[in-house]
Structure formats: C-alpha cells, structure tokens
Amino acid sequence: MRLSSGRVPDEPEISLVSLIDVVFCLIIFLVVTTTFEHRSALRIVLPATDSRAEVQLEQPMTVLIDADGRVYIGENEVLKTDPASLRAALSQAAGGNRERQVVVRADARSRTQSLVTVMDSLGQLGFTRIHLATAPEARP
Structure with missing residues (x-):
C-alpha cells in the first residue's frame, strides 16, 4: 500500500545566476583586453627622387615597411x-603567380636592413617585376 505524505516532490533546479555572472565577467574581460586598432592608413615618408617616371601597375602586390621596420603585405602585418x-608570407600572398608586379x-x-631583407x-x-615607390622631391 502506498502512503502519501501530502508533500509535492521537489523538482531539481538549475541556478542560472552563477552561470550568467561568469559569462558577464568573461565578456567584460574580453572587452577590456581587446585592442581596437584600425590600420587603414599607415603614415610612411617615402624617399625623395628627381625622376618623374610613373609606372602604370595592374593590381600589384604592395609591401610596406614602416619607420619601425614592421612589414605589411597588403593590409596584413607580417609578425615575424x-x-x-x-618568404612564406610573400609566397602565400602571391599564390603561384611569380610574374605579379x-x-x-x-x-x-x-632601417636599410628591412628593405634588403624584403628585396x-x-x-x-x-x-622579377619589383618596383620601389618614391615621392617627388620637395622644391623650395
């Protein structure tokens, strides 16, 4: 015979408050530690030249070397x-096309060493189709 005590059996509960607290702390940590740098335009000073020759290039691969010696291929920085x-980064950026300008x-x-390493x-x-970008010399 089954006797009932009159109590409703306890339903197990999962408390979401502690889970929400942990996720909120992770979100705050990620927002605080993330750097929001936008490298849309690097400010570099090109060497001056007297030459006025302009070369028309069709979608060349651009390699930038800034004043600190950091190298960028297109818009991506080469960390090492x-x-x-x-060479690995240049090969990946160019694909199999070695005739690309x-x-x-x-x-x-x-530093000159950065330019020599890239070249x-x-x-x-x-x-073989490598061009060095220069700026016209400022005249007084």
Whole structure:
C-alpha cells in the first residue's frame, strides 16, 4: 500500500545566476583586453627622387615597411620578419603567380636592413617585376 505524505516532490533546479555572472565577467574581460586598432592608413615618408617616371601597375602586390621596420603585405602585418617567415608570407600572398608586379613602399626613416631583407626574399621567390615607390622631391 502506498502512503502519501501530502508533500509535492521537489523538482531539481538549475541556478542560472552563477552561470550568467561568469559569462558577464568573461565578456567584460574580453572587452577590456581587446585592442581596437584600425590600420587603414599607415603614415610612411617615402624617399625623395628627381625622376618623374610613373609606372602604370595592374593590381600589384604592395609591401610596406614602416619607420619601425614592421612589414605589411597588403593590409596584413607580417609578425615575424626573419627571411623564412617573410618568404612564406610573400609566397602565400602571391599564390603561384611569380610574374605579379610588386611595389615596395619603404619609409625613408626605416632601417636599410628591412628593405634588403624584403628585396632578397622577393628575389629568392623568383619575383622579377619589383618596383620601389618614391615621392617627388620637395622644391623650395
């Protein structure tokens, strides 16, 4: 015989308050630690030249070297600038097209070694259509 005590059996509860607190703390942590840098335009100073020759390029691959020696391929920064990593990044950006034109825009204040490393890496990969970007010399 089944006897009833008159109480309703307890339903198990899952408390979501602590879960919401943890997720909220994670969101705050991620927002605070994330850097919001927008690198749409790098300010570099090109070396000056007297030449007025302009070359018409059809969608060239652009390699930027800023004053601090950081290298950018297109809009993406190459984090490791050793020759092997640079060759891998250049090869990935170019795909299989070694006939593609490459424009190297090096800041006039950048170290020469950064430019030499980029040019050497391009040469080792077989690029032959390499152009150095310059700015016209300012006349008083």
